[in-house]
Amino acid sequence: MIAKPINSVLFVCLGNICRSPLAEGVLRAVLAERGNGGGIVLDSAATGGWEVGSAPDPRSIAIASRHGIDISRQRARRITPEDFHRFDLIFGMDRSNVADLRALAPAAVRDRIHLFMEFAQGRTCDVPDPYYEDQEAFASVYRMIREASEALATRLARVSTPDSGQASSTI
Numbered sequence: 001m002i003a004k005p006i007n008s009v010l011f012v013c014l015g016n017i018c019r020s021p022l023a024e025g026v027l028r029a030v031l032a033e034r035g036n037g038g039g040i041v042l043d044s045a046a047t048g049g050w051e052v053g054s055a056p057d058p059r060s061i062a063i064a065s066r067h068g069i070d071i072s073r074q075r076a077r078r079i080t081p082e083d084f085h086r087f088d089l090i091f092g093m094d095r096s097n098v099a100d101l102r103a104l105a106p107a108a109v110r111d112r113i114h115l116f117m118e119f120a121q122g123r124t125c126d127v128p129d130p131y132y133e134d135q136e137a138f139a140s141v142y143r144m145i146r147e148a149s150e151a152l153a154t155r156l157a158r159v160s161t162p163d164s165g166q167a168s169s170t171i
Contacts, residue, residue, distance in 0.1 A: 006089055009027065009090075010044065010087040010091065011024050011027075013047070013129065014096075015131070017051050019129065019130070021060060021071050022064055023148075024074065025070070026064070026145045029068070030152075036157060041087075045078060046077065046079065047104075052077055054075065055074065056074055059130070059135055063139055088112060089114065089119070094126035094127060116148060117144070120152040121147065121151045127144050
């Protein structure tokens with residue numbers, strides 16, 4: 001449970017070319033649609049380093065574009081030690097990502113790491129890696145991420161900062 005305003009969110013998957021850049025783009029779009037996207041820093045990263053500098057997978061770019069979202073300028077990067085302090089919420093796209101993140105994170109900030117679907121929708125399930133699948137798998141992943149991003153945006157909107165500086169609700 002987090003009892004402070006959320007100012008930054010990081011999505012993490014294995015290579016940062018399929019799921020996490022899509023989640024970053026989708027949440028950015030959802031927040032913009034709701035008129036509250038300007039204040040939250042969004043980013044994505046990888047647990048592995050072999051795709052660093054690469055654009056998102058063309059199938060992720062295509063499914064995002066089909067829904068009016070441009071993720072083509074994103075570039076894959078590997079998570080850094082600073083990220084664990086810089087981001088209020090760090091979402092692993094699957095349980096393996098979450099385990100890797102918790103192994104890398106300093107103990108004091110491990111509570112920032114969550115399974116995306118579980119945190120957003122209360123469903124303990126992975127966003128499956130569509131890399132070795134067809135375009136329909138990317139469409140399915142998009143739908144999962146969109147639904148979870150809608151739920152997450154609702155939760156983020158409930159967190160506000162009253163004059164006392166204390167969060168008025170928790171997410």
